[in-house]
Amino acid sequence: MLTISAGHYGKGTGASGYMNEGEETALLVQELGKKLQQKGVKVNVIIDKQSKSQQQNLTYLVKQHNASQRELDVSIHFNSAPTQQKEGIGTEVLYVNPAISTFAQKISTEIAKAGKFKNRGAKQRKDLAFLNGTTKKAILIEVCFVNSEQDVKLYRANKDQIIEAIAETLKSYFPNTTPPTPAPPVTPAPTSAPDPQTITSKALQQKVEAIFNDKIAVRAQLKQGVQIGVFQPLWLEKFDAGTLTLYDYMALTTLHYQKNNSNM
Known part of the structure; x- marks a missing residue:
């Protein structure tokens, strides 16, 4: 149903400040993929471990998304302001296809609520390779700003809630999704005293x-x-x-x- 990817290609790539975007996006996408699976959402997780440049990375991600079976493309990023600052800046979700603008607004709102961020909302961007290159409806999530001290503190403190909010909102995009049936609990056999006529070794x-x-x-x-x-x-x-x-x-x-x- 869904393909998600980390927006860069490892530690030291992407924006940096109070945390590193390339490193954190990979960690977040892995945890988000597990959470979606628990909720019954069929998800493809893409993490680029082979690119050597930003252009290679963008080409790789678009190609991998378009090669997967899915109905929605999602790229996870962290944003960056021109300078470091103590104040919070917030979360936003980018899109190019107007048909998905309402959903982009919804997910931005839910992330802001879970992380206690300022909600910058949904923004249409026509200049991003990922949004222009993927062939399905797509959103690019900017979770928060890596060079905002307040944003990073809030992200660290509320990471589990943020992952839950993203996963639950993505699940809502597929209304017929049902979580997998949990396995029945295993009842341990009752313990009893050993048979007096049994050698235990x-x-x-x-x-x-x-x-x-x-x-x-x-x-x-x-x-x-x-x-x-x-x-x-x-x-x-x-x-x-x-x-x-x-x-x-x-x-x-x-x-x-x-x-x-x-x-x-």
């Missing part, structure tokens, strides 16, 4: 079973136990009949061990 279980399966050694051990009076002959009889269990054997071995130790 698999490795230990295997070792005990290996000993028990040595029938000659086990019979000799049981016979000795009967001879010295540690346990009754019926246990040897059960072994010969094949009805002695592993847990019987473990118990008898414990008795045998205790008898030997008591004689030490």
